[in-house]
């Protein structure tokens with residue numbers, strides 16, 4: 067099976083989030099970047115499992131500058147066969163989706179996997195937009211996927227439960243927790259990744275439809291009001307009369 | 313501007329998040345001198361209730377059977393054309409997340425997902441959203457004429473007024489479904505959906521084992537709260553995955569979040585720091601969670617929680 071996995075770069079989950087240039091851009095100083103966890107732990111690993119079981123090829127694609135290459139090498143070290151970087155710093159999800167669609171169109175990818183969201187922008191946008199641009203079906207928040215011939219069986223979360231869906235390939239699926247287990251790259255994988263192909267392609271002229279104009283940090287919490295563990299009633303009293311939440 | 317709200321239902325009932333989306337859309341339309349309409353689908357028992365949240369003109373697509381995300385996106389698009397909408401509003405829930413991006417790309421309408429406030433209507437159209445899993449907010453400008461917003465549940469307050477729905481049946485051509493439902497499982501329990509819950513009781517590794525969750529369930533039941541948990545607890549299977557909150561779980565913003573035996577790691581806080589009031593119960597006074605809390609009890613959960621259950625019962629008894 068010919069699988070494409072969309073890989074984005076995200077700040078490490080322990081990063082302290084600060085901004086610069088008058089709160090208009092993210093301050094990357096001292097920030098470690100990782101593969102977006104949903105893309106790595108679930109989408110990529112499930113793609114590799116499907117390939118191992120059925121044969122085929124796993125290509126990863128990122129839309130970003132040269133700063134994306136370390137995390138792309140990590141994805142290759144985990145086991146992807148080849149990588150494509152569309153050389154532009156995207157400014158919104160539509161631009162990302164349009165660039166991936168332009169690359170993927172006509173290349174015969176049967177399954178395209180994304181993460182359910184990036185942990186920095188929290189968009190949950192790229193997968194659905196990509197499906198719309200390629201005019202193929204989309205299933206979001208998938209926790210399981212199996213492929214048999216040209217049919218996929220997908221389990222997904224919904225508001226008050228789960229559902230099992232059937233669809234024929236090609237399809238775009240966004241991956242959530244449950245789809246696979248994280249894999250740690252081994253030394254052999256890391257060595258092999260160095261010589262795997264990483265192709266850089268020029269961007270098309272896809273436009274973005276939105277623009278981030280500023281950032282804010284949440285207001286600092288005042289100090290915590292401590293309540294004596296012998297006087298739990300006082301907590302209920304405060305929640306009822308002061309905070310008015312119960 | 314003319315606004316179209318897409319409202320979802322679950323098991324024949326309007327979803328709570330849909331009332332919020334309706335209020336949100338109604339207010340934007342009235343403040344910008346436009347009309348608000350709503351589109352929904354399927355069999356809904358309490359469709360009239362929707363009108364009480366500010367939108368009485370409702371397009372209803374009935375009898376279409378199961379619709380996949382592409383068909384639902386076509387439904388939203390057709391309705392937007394029908395009512396001449398400049399802005400389409402969805403809830404940022406599972407349904408909204410799956411169809412809003414399709415609508416945005418098909419219409420080339422710029423989109424902001426997970427909005428937490430009303431857009432600015434004078435000058436640029438700018439919407440505030442959570443980023444970095446709640447560790448910060450971004451102001452996002454939509455630069456296209458047509459716009460899409462998904463509203464994060466529990467972000468705005470709603471107001472209910474007497475009104476009667478004006479329902480028009482709506483049957484645009486939605487094409488064939490390319491996704492079939494093989495099986496649909498509804499979650500058991502009392503059915504308070506975590507992402508929509510106003511009150512949440514959550515517990516972590518401090519509880520020592522799954523057999524000790526009885527008191528957490530009981531506290532939640534007394535309060536009418538949903539239950540949640542930290543990631544390690546879901547990873548080892550003490551609690552189901554859908555209860556896992558945080559940066560790699562779900563992000564919630566209830567009015568009250570009670571954290572029992574959770575240390576307050578940065579990845580956990582990311583998913584809950586939008587909560588209006590946070591209560592922390594932990595034996596360790598140095599637990600980082602106390603820095604993010606409004607109220608705290610330094611104490612043993614096994615002693616404090618049973619007392620808390622009694623105190624809540626007492627309060628409820630005095631109210632009834």
Ligand SMILES: Cc1cc2nc3c(=O)[nH]c(=O)nc-3n(C[C@H](O)[C@H](O)[C@H](O)COP(=O)(O)OP(=O)(O)OC[C@H]3O[C@@H](n4cnc5c(N)ncnc54)[C@H](O)[C@@H]3O)c2cc1C
Nearest residue numbers: 516517518542543558559560573574575579580595596613
């Ligand atoms: C990439 C990445 C992503 C992550 N994403 C998430 C995420 O989304 N959500 C998440 O929750 N975590 C996440 N984590 C894990 C996170 O870093 C913490 O390890 C986790 O939140 C700790 O869970 P905990 O608070 O239940 O356990 P612990 O850290 O072990 O804390 C248990 C707490 O219970 C207290 N305690 C012990 N006994 C009692 C008692 N009798 N009564 C009261 N209190 C008691 C202790 O003092 C302690 O503070 C992530 C980690 C990584 C690396």
Ligand SMILES: Nc1ncnc2c1ncn2[C@@H]1O[C@H](COP(=O)(O)O)[C@@H](O)[C@H]1O
Nearest residue numbers: 072074129180181183184189190191192
């Ligand atoms: N710059 C990017 N390059 C490649 N894939 C991306 C990029 N940004 C986002 N994605 C993919 O789209 C998913 C959802 O992203 P988002 O819509 O930003 O939440 C991510 O989990 C990735 O799989």
